[in-house]
Amino acid sequence: MNRKRTVAFASNVTNIFFHILTKCNLACRHCYINPEQHGKNTLPLDTITEWLKLFLTRGRDANVIFLGGEPTLHPDLAVAAELAKSMGYGSVTVDTNGYLFNDVVDRSTPGVIDYFSFSLDGATREINDAIRGKGSYEACTAGIRKAVSRGFSTSLIYTVSRMNLHELELMPELIAEWGIDRFFIQVIGLRGKSAGSQSDTLQLTRSEWMDTIPETAFRASDLGITATYPKVYLEPGEPFECAALCAENYFIFPNRRVYRCPLCEDFPINGLRIENDKIVETSKINEADLYQLTIPEGCVMNRLVQPGNLSYHDDGTPEYRVGCCLLKEEIRGLFNCKE
Ligand code: SF4
Numbered sequence: 001m002n003r004k005r006t007v008a009f010a011s012n013v014t015n016i017f018f019h020i021l022t023k024c025n026l027a028c029r030h031c032y033i034n035p036e037q038h039g040k041n042t043l044p045l046d047t048i049t050e051w052l053k054l055f056l057t058r059g060r061d062a063n064v065i066f067l068g069g070e071p072t073l074h075p076d077l078a079v080a081a082e083l084a085k086s087m088g089y090g091s092v093t094v095d096t097n098g099y100l101f102n103d104v105v106d107r108s109t110p111g112v113i114d115y116f117s118f119s120l121d122g123a124t125r126e127i128n129d130a131i132r133g134k135g136s137y138e139a140c141t142a143g144i145r146k147a148v149s150r151g152f153s154t155s156l157i158y159t160v161s162r163m164n165l166h167e168l169e170l171m172p173e174l175i176a177e178w179g180i181d182r183f184f185i186q187v188i189g190l191r192g193k194s195a196g197s198q199s200d201t202l203q204l205t206r207s208e209w210m211d212t213i214p215e216t217a218f219r220a221s222d223l224g225i226t227a228t229y230p231k232v233y234l235e236p237g238e239p240f241e242c243a244a245l246c247a248e249n250y251f252i253f254p255n256r257r258v259y260r261c262p263l264c265e266d267f268p269i270n271g272l273r274i275e276n277d278k279i280v281e282t283s284k285i286n287e288a289d290l291y292q293l294t295i296p297e298g299c300v301m302n303r304l305v306q307p308g309n310l311s312y313h314d315d316g317t318p319e320y321r322v323g324c325c326l327l328k329e330e331i332r333g334l335f336n337c338k339e
């Protein structure tokens, strides 16, 4: 029985990460939303509907993840989710900080919203609220209870930093107790606010990451919960693949920018843009000129924006390669393993 697998990129599935607004009721320390780059507007329902249609291709599966800001602040989120499902999106996910505004749980059903993904960054009120804001632990755990009690499938996203690494080990038992189905451990990235002066104090070292994250994921799996985390460091000989070149992921922002690489989102180098209800290529130079480059360190955008993730031998060759930020390791919940 092999519980662990690297989730391969799929070229026959479209995943859209749809930021329908950038407004949020919280101000988390590591927030990656950058209104200067992503816009400040809230998309009206008819625009959301048109853009959802744009990314559907006949004969190809498609999934949508609604994001913000806080997407439940959008008064039409429940309707947008229903429209996405009726158009043919195979799965609809809502990433939320747990406040679940606009009665979204009451106005939708598990047949429409496949997953609510809750962001919580501490096992205790003290640590979570120091990162995400006062009252956010209470609101998020109440939101989880409400969604689970209404029969929705749920995930929990824990963004690991130096501030909350010590509480990660407490999460598997809590997640099991709360009835959550999936556990996503996320790496703090150097985007948005965390790219500022606090980056040195927030980001984990390679050994902190390797020593803690896989072990916690296996503990969650022992409790029947499927756990996923970014692979980050490639093993020797493991092939490097850039998702922007071999998968169909689109990161859409309300200012019409569309990126293929999430590490590019802090810069005005989006390769695509929505104009007159069409997806059009932007002029050069853009992200596509960067992610086509082959370098010995692996991911070129990591080399550019997160060079602190890398180490070199005395002769200048990299000690290891960093994989695509979208490459995930999955540890299946022990009771879900089929082999
Ligand atoms: S809940 Fe999300 S969008 Fe809102 S401040 Fe926190 S990280 Fe940013």
Ligand code: SF4
Binding pocket: 241, 242, 243, 244, 245, 260, 261, 262, 263, 290, 291, 299, 300, 301, 302, 323, 324, 325, 326
């Ligand atoms: S993170 Fe790196 S490997 Fe992944 S899509 Fe961006 S440039 Fe490509």
